Amino acid sequence: MTLSDERKYRRRREQLADSLREKGISEDKVIRAISRVPRHLFVDPALRSRAYWDEALPIGHGQTISQPFTVAYQTMMLDVQPGDKILEIGTGSGYQSAVLLELGAEVYSIERIQPLYERARQILGSLGYRITGKCGDGTHGWAAFAPYDGIIVTAGATEVPEPLLEQLRISEAGKSGGRLVIPVGTSEGQTMRRITRTGESQFGDEQFHDFRFVPLIGDAQPATRNEGDA
């Protein structure tokens, strides 16, 4: 990529950041993280000219890289602090992982489609972003590294998977409980929820705006258990 390409993409990232601010993303650190991640390198080269439009784009296998507004919105709701341990369900292109890393999080990420997982690993690695990842069904969470300060689900759930609740950090002196940010609804649309662990088996549950994600497919999603093997 030439120097003028680099400048062009940097300018487009700045414009995207401005538009996210106008749409209500009020956390400067989230905007700064988005401004640092080269989204054009996470999309198909044929779609690069659209990489900084605020829209989801196809990444193959019927999946998408989420719209930048959605990435910023979910990230803001996670309230990431440097050093937080965050589990992402749905690595997809790897873009959301990069944004979380820019905020200083330690990132664990699971993707169910092997070629997407491998491609994301390769892109993240080439840009110097380090995650702990695996290919599998993220509806089980990843107990080996639990508890998490935050869990972000980047696909539309029909139900909240129990294992994810169990793997949230319990609040203790000086540290608030883990937060699960998850879109829940039907294939037609989902409501963004933030579930915060306030005790061993106590949870706060807040509901926010409506979105439309590709489906979360897995064992802890009975309605989708037998859907495609993509």
Ligand code: SAM
């Ligand atoms: N975070 C991604 C990004 O930054 O590109 C966006 C991902 S896309 C909207 C949702 C992803 O969730 C898809 O790649 C899909 O294969 C994955 N997915 C769906 N069900 C899953 C599951 N049970 N476990 C892990 N990944 C899953």
